[in-house]
Amino acid sequence: MEIEVSANTMYYYTGLLLIFALVSTLASHYLFMKRPLKFRTKIRSPPSPPALPILGHFHLLSSTLPKSLENLARRYGPLMRISIGSSHFLVASDAATAREILKTHDVEFASKFVFAPSHHNIYRDAEFVNAPYGTYWKFMKKLCMTRLFAGPQLERFSHIREEETSKLLGSLWRQSVGKEACDLSTELTALTNNMLCWMAMSKRCSRNPGQPKEIREIVSNMMACGAKLSFAEVHGPLKHIDLFGNGKRLRMALRKFDMLLEQIIKEYEESNEVRDPSSINEEKDVMDILLETCRDPDAEITLTKDQIKHFFLDLLIAGVDTTSASIQWAMVELFNCPEVLTKLRYEIDSVVGSTRLINESDVPNMPYLQAIVKETLRLHTPGPLLRRRCNTVCKINGYDVQAGTNILVNAHAIMHDPDTWTDPDRFIPERFMKDSDVDRKYSAIVHSQTMDLRGQDLHFLPFGSGRRACIGVGHAAIVMHITIGVMIQCFDWKVREEEKMNIKVVTGYSGAMAHTLLCYPIGRLNPLVLMNGK
Incomplete structure (x- = not known):
């Protein structure tokens, strides 16, 4: 049986707990300050913003944590110390520091901490993704x-991906015929979950x-x-x-x-x-x-x-949700950039034609579709904060990092770094294309056309990098390319009266959308006919 507690009683006990936590924090701080100066000066720590008791730097953070940390890094440097309540982190915010952590000292930072x-x-103690190294x-x-998830195993699952994609297209075609609004968020989540x-x-x-x-x-x-x-x-x-x-x-x-x-x-x-x-x-x-x-x-x-x-x-x-959200973001960017959508459709018509659906073997011959996927993942990375834990004492950027230290690599900040990317907040797939004037203008100091999805270049790490990079990148890449391709191949899209869609990101450290994506599919090529022409 649940016991109901009045609001006044809850606030009373919460206040007592906060007072106790404040006294404990001040006492710990006093004891630390009483330690010999010689001991405290042995360790060279990264810079840190001024902190409040108990809250730490909570007052400096907004609802979108990666963006807040990016703003703080501009003032306190590419490696800084941050406290959120009782949790303490080092935050890396540029590609050079990320390389030190994810490449040079990959073994030392091969464990993860749990930010949940x-x-x-x-x-407890049975998980794989967050298991210690x-x-x-x-x-x-x-x-x-x-x-x-090896290549041959992924190939054996191709019939599953094909069947579930066919179900999605059938559902969208029925809604198109009935002139119904489509909840694309729900449709894409069902697609990735069923697969x-x-x-x-x-x-x-x-x-x-x-x-x-x-x-x-x-x-x-x-x-x-x-x-x-x-x-x-x-x-x-x-x-x-x-x-x-x-x-x-x-x-x-x-x-x-x-x-x-x-x-x-x-x-x-x-x-x-x-x-x-x-x-x-x-x-x-x-x-x-x-x-x-x-x-x-x-x-x-x-x-x-x-x-x-x-x-x-x-x-x-x-x-499920990361792949679904990434496809949704790609569609939003295409709705907002009709010139990009037109170029993609031209590539689809040139490579595939109008008598069959795009299949997985077509993707290597579609560089603009690949560029759209990369640019979507750069702008709306599914893992904006990469979590690591230091296993042994080491130095990063000349600072001492102790064993057990929690590390956040701000992939969002790295892939929005204005020193690397010109106009980093704009959706410009051409920056990932070869032999393009737009590419030379917007790729800045990096050779973005050579970047892959596996984080080999630390300027672009949508699925992480090093030993703890995402193991499902191969599957996610296949699903993203094919799903985006077939939805543009078979349908025109109409959104509500707004000229551009303004989709907010959820609070916290996820890159998912805060609201569902509602739009109207308008039939262009009947997918039921194209399926028979594969």
Whole structure:
């Protein structure tokens, strides 16, 4: 039974806790200042803005954290110290400093810290994406790169991507015929979610076609609860006190997800297909491979069920909304830049024609489509803040970095750096094109046409860089190019009466949209006819 607490009572206890936290902070500061000067001058720390007790630099940060940190870096330098409540960070804001962290000292910074409400996670110590750099993480990374998301495995999933893209186009065509408004945010989220669910658990989904939607609803609820947790509840002195019940709701959503995955794993374990050693590799989905690894007596480590469950949770959280949001941002930029849309459509008509749909093999022959994807990811990076933790004492930019220090690499600031990118806030795909006057004008000091999506050039790192770069970049790139291409190939688009769409970014450190993307698809080429001409 839940107990209702009056607002006055809640404010009273909150005030007491804040007073206690203030006294503790001042006492700690006093004790630190009493230490011998000789001890304190041994460490050379990066500069830091003036901080307030308890709040730290919270008063200097706006609702869009990457932009706030970018503004502070202009005053305090490319490596600075920032405190948010009880959490302390070093923030790197230029490509040279990012190279030191992600390339030169990649091993020292190969662990991640958790910039989220981890104390509500029922799978503590079972996660992969945020796992410390060690035996388990190395094993799972190797498994991902050699089996789960290797090139041949991604190719085997091409029929899933094709089928789900066909469903999206069919839905858009029906709305076009009915002159209905389209919630493109919902359509694209369903697309990316269904693709990942079928790739991960195709056998289960084939028996239960409604499974992807059920999983998506649970994960969406989970993410909504996590998003409602404020900075104070995650990083402040009250982080272990669930004042508004969001932590409780988050744990309930996690337990619901756990029960569903437990049932799915049980069905796989009882399946003759998954137990049959003669089953060919082409027929195995991601769950098959993980359970096979779990049973392998010669495996380097023995996977637990909790580790498998959390792997799927990581997959859905990291792979669904980020890819969907990136496609939405690309469409918004194309709606706002009709001359770019026209150039893209000309390339599509020249390379593909009007008798078949774009397919994955066409993408290498479409440099302007590739440039649009790169420029979208530069302007609206899916991971604006890269998280790292220092494993050993080292020096960065001449400053001492202690083991255990949390690092934020501000990818947003790096990819909006005016010293690197001319007019960094403008959408100019030509800056990623070869042999273009516009490219020479806007690429500035970097050779942007040679940049790839894997962060080899530290001026452009939409999916991170180094050992902890995103493992799903190959899948995300395929989905983005094809989805954007076919939606422009088959439809004209009309937005509401505004001349340009003004879409806001959500608060916090995500690059997602704050509102749904509503527009009207207008049929240009019937996708149902083009599918037969592939």
